Amino acid sequence: MSTNLRVISGSFRGRRLHAPRGRTTRPTSARVREALFSILGDLEDARVLDLYAGSGALGIEALSRGARDLVLVEHDRAAQACIRDNLAAIGAAERARVLPVRVTVAMPALGSDEFDLVFCDPPWDALDGALAALAGLASAGRLTARARVVLEHSARDAEPSVAGLGAYDRRRWGDTAVSFFTLS
Secondary structure, three states: OEEEEEOOOOOOOOOEEEEOOOOOOOOOOHHHHHHHHHHHOOOOOOEEEEEOOOOOHHHHHHHHOOOOEEEEEOOOHHHHHHHHHHHHHHOOHHHEEEEOOOHHHOHHHHOOOOEEEEEEOOOHHHHHHHHHHHHHHHHOOOEEEEEEEEEEEEOOOOOOOOOOEEEEEEEEEOOEEEEEEEEO
16 A cells, blocks of 8 residues: 545544555545535535545545545455555544445445435546446435535546436546536
């Protein structure tokens, strides 16, 4: 594992996070994370779902900023170990649950949980599966009325659409685009 990330703000501010070595994960840059959380604003008491969690940096940043609890979905074993190490290092393991499954089959493992905030940062070549998973969350009633969905994707992609969700914003930072959705 390599140390290359820090929590930007909140109760865990400045804490180092590890990301798995190699190319299986692509951590969201500090610049994008800072802008993203500035856009999201208050996360107090939010229930957060982090799909394609990687290092867990997005979900951990949400916990640092007041989110109540966090579910991280990640199938890669090295990334799972990294997430667990990061949660333990900041003392937040009791507020988070790691689901070691692929996002495309995660729905049953989520139980009856409903989420206020969903991060979805898939490998850029897996965008179609990610869009289907988000549509599944919306149609299964797993999003609260105030839920926001944050989809990170390549800036070269056409503006994505998700059944059951309506886009309300899109931002771009270099090669990275972020689309924001709410229930439609």
